[in-house]
Amino acid sequence: MTTRPKVAVIGAGFGGIAAAVAVRDDGDPVVLERGSDVGGVWRENSYPGAACDIPSHLYSFSFALEHRWSRRFAPQPDILRYLRRITDEFGLRPRLRLRTEVTEARYDDDRSVWRLTTATGDALEAQMLVAACGQLTRPTRPDVPGLATFHGPVLHSARWDPDVDLRGRRVAVVGTGASAVQIVPAVADDVAHLTVFQRSAAHLVPKPDRRYSALHHALFRRVPVWRRGARALLMAVFERAGAAPVGPASAAVRRAWELLLRVQVPDAGLRARLRPAHALGSRRVLVSSDWYRALRKPHVDLVTAAVDEVTPCGVRTVDGALHPADVIVLATGFESDVFVTPMKVFGRDGRELSDEWRDGAAAHLGMAVPGFPNLFLVHGPHTALRAGSVVHMIECQARYVLQAVRRIAGGTHTLEVRREVADAFAAEMAERSEPGTRNAHEWPGTMREYERRTARFADTDFLAT
Template identity: 45%
Template sequence: MTETTVVKGYSMDTTATARAQDSRPPGRVSVAIIGGGFSGLATAIGLKQAGVEDFVLFERAEGVGGVWRHNEYPGAACDVASSLYSFSFEPNPDWSRPFAPQPEIKGYLERCAEKYGLTGHLRFGTEIASAEFDATAGEWTIETATGERHTARVLVSACGQLTRPKIPNIPGLEGFSGEVFHSAEWRHDYDLTGKRVAVVGNGASAVQLVPQIAPKVAQLTVFQRSAEYLIPKPDYPHRKLEHWLYKRVPGALKALRGAWWGIGEYVNPALTLDMSPAVRKAYLAPFYYATKAQLRLQISDPELRAKLTPDYQIGCKRILLSSNYYPALDRDNADVVTDAIAEVAPNGIVTADGTKREFDAIIFATGFHANGFVAPMTVRGLDGRELNEQWATGPEAYLGLTVNGFPNFFLMYGPNTNFGGGSIVYILESQARYIVDAVRQLNRSGAAYFDVKREAFDAFSAEAQRRLAGSVWAKGGCTTWYKNEHGKVTNNWPGLMIEYRRRTRKIDLRKYEVVR
């Protein structure tokens, strides 16, 4: 087995001013990680704790944080309790609120990178354009957007599912004379005060940003494709006593984390199992009736209330948390439009019924391209096969982690690893442990590479789709990013979080071709 060495030039500053496009020579490492969010950091910290120092983490931005670095829209915050939406090995007793705002989460990730000694492994300002596997050498050749080349035995894609903002292809959009931007690319230099503003979309980001901008704009119009199930958000500023309790009382923060984990795990069977609409509604009754009560109490206009009432099964789309979205829509300067957008005029938006509304700015809160997983990066495995082409009818991966024909390649937050209830960080830690164990086994075995067997890959894909066929995402009557245009649920796990943790506890080499 070929020995590899760390290239000293990878040492970098963790500040936002750190630059990567310099004269450093290309390098060879054991493990290359692409992405500096929760996924990439979980893997990097896991390698570090396992004594593996021969790795580099590539990040296209100028610092760590991933989506929590890029999404800086007003009101951006976690909608999973921060005691659970954080690393289990790095609990934080100092969150200012139960659901931390974006700057705190970004700061938390920056502190983790520094505390766990990742500084010398980070390479910022480096976007990866392509990766190709060389079976003879047992290595991945990785090329950056600037043409720089690197090689690694193991490649980890930690790009995440929600990284590329999605703006609908609407006729006339390029001719709009006002301001246009996506919520994930917020224009902080543009003052919305006194402006006529259209918000296209009403999902998780819209629910957070709309209450922040509604009081300052002259007119706010939300273009809604379908209503959301919205439950009150139990959020408030933490008191000093709570911070004291989490810091001084052994197990207090762990118990809080466990309670939130239990709530998420309670929800998951109602989403994944094949239930009738009546049974599912009864199982989720506390959440269902909380949404009904909040809607009735906070929206006084029956016509608006009807627009905001979902017409699909609860859980089909993500259940959202907010206590101030409905009041923002109940304002005199706010409106909700449910007619489809036909085109964008130079000074406004025209809906399918022919109505034209004039705007100064259009904000797209339309989510992300969630089914590409590695796009726009090109990944080529054995025999030159290209990953996106192989995924033409929908992404698949064994345990959401590995793909047949792409040896020594691991996905973080890959296909079928999302959850309707719980925290993705819990899942990312499970995946990181699996990848670290795979790196250990690869080093111990003397093998050139591991490639998941076709039969194991196919069996898992068939199992996942069979189980998901009865899920609320497949049968709930809604359109969602969890499901692709072929009707295949590509993003979500078909069971409980604890099942995923058990099945990824360590790599099972019986499922892999070990090539020496």
């Protein structure tokens, strides 16, 4: 007997939308989103300069290739419009429950269902739970003494207030990661003075961005094979980059990067502060053609002394210097280890997922956790990429979830990954990561490898009842 199992999808970003589209014919999905609209991280991150850091034509679903991108590296409004369009075109609007935050998910072993509780006290039951909360949902706010005493606005890159006007003001930016390298160049020409506080420098490579012409749009709109060919070419380029071993780059690559830094930053003092202490290739490489140029401007200061405290009128560093500011911008990233918090998830015997992950988050293929039947994560542990499109990874996971839904629809009550299978995968991820580090985020292989390994739902990996 075939039924259409109820599938609760938590989150309406790329992951939640992909999962809901994948299972809509075989399951009965409902998408629970705490925000006021779809978009996930691309709804929340609306700071100046926000854009994807891979070419746009890799940043859409293969089943709905986009040809309307305004630039080679799509800005945030383009991506948000795309996700809204996909939601409408695939009929997901009636399945959305917006402004609905799930605070608890508890597995009922007797009835083989997940019981969900929302922040307003509403309850929902589903045979399968898909947690598409993502890795970039909970902003990190540094615990800096005096931050609450600051007289001006304090903005986080993931909670931007568009009503705060930075023009003609003294702005302090704390952080030099992926969001900072977009924000600083975007606002540098508008502010009176910009102070950037750097804890550790990162390696950067140029971003070959450009605005797309009318001819480009016409080709991609009218010649689908052109669109698919461009995507295939980009996929091949990033596959090659992703195939590089995890660890320090070769001497030739290091010399090339050093030459690039010298050309872009002639000032030896500034260049020394921008030279990372870690080896090239051992951490994420950022993408920007404007970061170094912005830091060279006469009204922009790069401060490497650690922040000691915030005063009502500025930021004081450990060397005693006070840096006046009218606005503070926290470009301090996200708590990327948490995955599903603040939601509490309880599996068999009332065991909480945070207890299962006490020594670090782990899931078989980034999706399944022992002791948590019929729960699948989208963009969970070990599914971020050093090089490539996370949208491709998410699509692979959505297709894998669909296979699980079909088994539930076919009469299986529960699917629970075997402990030995999950442990073997965790050991493999540790072995393939850089020695001496604990990697709970990145996939150590290529996009195509992940696609191959998730293409078929291996029933022998799961306990089925």
